[in-house]
Amino acid sequence: MKLRIHVTLKPGVLDPQGKAIEHALSGLGFAGVEGARVGKLIELEVAEGVTDDQVDAMCRQLLANTVIENYRVERG
Amino acid sequence: MKTAVIVFPGSNCDRDIAVALETVTGAAPAMVWHRDTALPDGTGLVAVPGGFSYGDYLRSGAIAARSPIMRAIVEEAGRGLPVLGVCNGFQVLTEAGLLPGALMRNAGLDFVCRDVALTVDDTRSAFTRRYRAGERVLFPVAHHDGNYVADAETLDRLEGEGRVAFRYAEKVNGSARDIAGILNARGNVLGLMPHPERRVEGAHGGDDGRRLFEGLVEAVAA
Numbered sequence: 001m002k003l004r005i006h007v008t009l010k011p012g013v014l015d016p017q018g019k020a021i022e023h024a025l026s027g028l029g030f031a032g033v034e035g036a037r038v039g040k041l042i043e044l045e046v047a048e049g050v051t052d053d054q055v056d057a058m059c060r061q062l063l064a065n066t067v068i069e070n071y072r073v074e075r076g
Numbered sequence: 077m078k079t080a081v082i083v084f085p086g087s088n089c090d091r092d093i094a095v096a097l098e099t100v101t102g103a104a105p106a107m108v109w110h111r112d113t114a115l116p117d118g119t120g121l122v123a124v125p126g127g128f129s130y131g132d133y134l135r136s137g138a139i140a141a142r143s144p145i146m147r148a149i150v151e152e153a154g155r156g157l158p159v160l161g162v163c164n165g166f167q168v169l170t171e172a173g174l175l176p177g178a179l180m181r182n183a184g185l186d187f188v189c190r191d192v193a194l195t196v197d198d199t200r201s202a203f204t205r206r207y208r209a210g211e212r213v214l215f216p217v218a219h220h221d222g223n224y225v226a227d228a229e230t231l232d233r234l235e236g237e238g239r240v241a242f243r244y245a246e247k248v249n250g251s252a253r254d255i256a257g258i259l260n261a262r263g264n265v266l267g268l269m270p271h272p273e274r275r276v277e278g279a280h281g282g283d284d285g286r287r288l289f290e291g292l293v294e295a296v297a298a
Contacts, residue, residue, distance in 0.1 A: 013225060016185050016250070062142060065135055065171065067178045068225055 001046050004074040007064045008039035079105040079121045084140045089126035096273035100289040110143040120296045126163030136221040137167030146172050159265045163219055166267030175267045177226030183250025189218040193245040194256050198238045201259050202295030203266040206287035213284035215270035222269040224251040234258055
C-alpha cells in the first residue's frame with residue numbers, strides 16, 4: 001500500500017526558504033505571488049494491515065516534528 | 077571524572093569536544109557509538125557533539141535523536157545526569173524531547189560561520205556557574221539551522237524560569253528572543269548552538285569556552 005505523507009510548516013512558523021522562493025518568483029517577473037511555504041512529501045510503501053494508528057504514530061514520532069510541523073496522510 | 081562523547085555517523089565536532097573535556101578533566105572521554113544501548117558505568121557527564129548526524133536527513137538531528145544511545149541518555153538525563161548538546165547536539169536534544177522548541181533554517185538562509193558575541197543570561201546552572209551574569213563572551217558558530225523557534229508561551233516560560241543560558245548579542249540567525257542556548261527545567265541539560273569547545277585555549281584565539289567545561293566538571297565533582 002502506498003502512502004503519501006505531506007509535512008507542512010505550521011501557520012505562524014516563519015519559513016525563510018518560502019520567503020526566498022517568493023522573492024525569486026517576483027524577480028523572474030511573475031506578478032501576484034503572495035506567499036510560498038516549503039514542505040515535504042514522503043512516500044511510504046507499507047504492508048497491508050498497517051493500521052491508521054500505526055501510521056499516525058510514525059508521523060508523530062519521526063516523520064514530522066509536531067513542534068513546528070503539521071502532517072497529513074494520503075492513501076493510494 | 078568519567079565523561080562520554082556520543083558519536084553519530086556525520087558527527088564532526090566529537091574530537092573537538094573530547095579534547096576540551098580531556099583538557100579540563102585530565103582524562104580522555106569514552107567515545108560512545110550511537111548504536112550502543114548504554115553509557116559506560118560511572119559516566120558523570122555526556123556531550124552530544126556538533127556535526128551533521130545522518131547528513132541532516134529529514135530534519136537536523138531527527139534521525140540521531142531516535143538512535144539507541146539517545147534512549148539511554150533521555151533516561152539518564154531524567155535522573156539528573158548532566159548532558160551538553162552543542163550545535164547539532166542541541167538539535168538532537170530538541171528532537172529527542174529533552175529540550176523544548178526546534179531549530180530551523182537560519183533566517184538569512186546562509187550557513188553562518190564566524191565568532192559571535194553572546195551574553196550569559198543565567199549563571200545558576202552547572203554549565204554557567206563560572207561566568208558572571210550579563211558577561212559578554214565570544215564563541216564561534218558554524219551552523220545552517222540555528223534559528224530557535226518555540227511558541228510564545230514556551231519562550232515566556234524559558235525566560236521566566238531563568239532557562240535561557242546564553243543569548244546572541246548580535247544578529248546571527250533570527251533566533252526567537254536571540255536565544256543561543258537553553259536549559260531544561262531541572263537545569264542538567266544544556267543545548268547551545270555556538271561552540272564553547274572551540275574556545276578553550278589561547279591557540280584557539282581565546283578561552284571563553286573553557287569555563288563552561290570547568291564549571292561543569294566542578295559541579296559534577298561537588
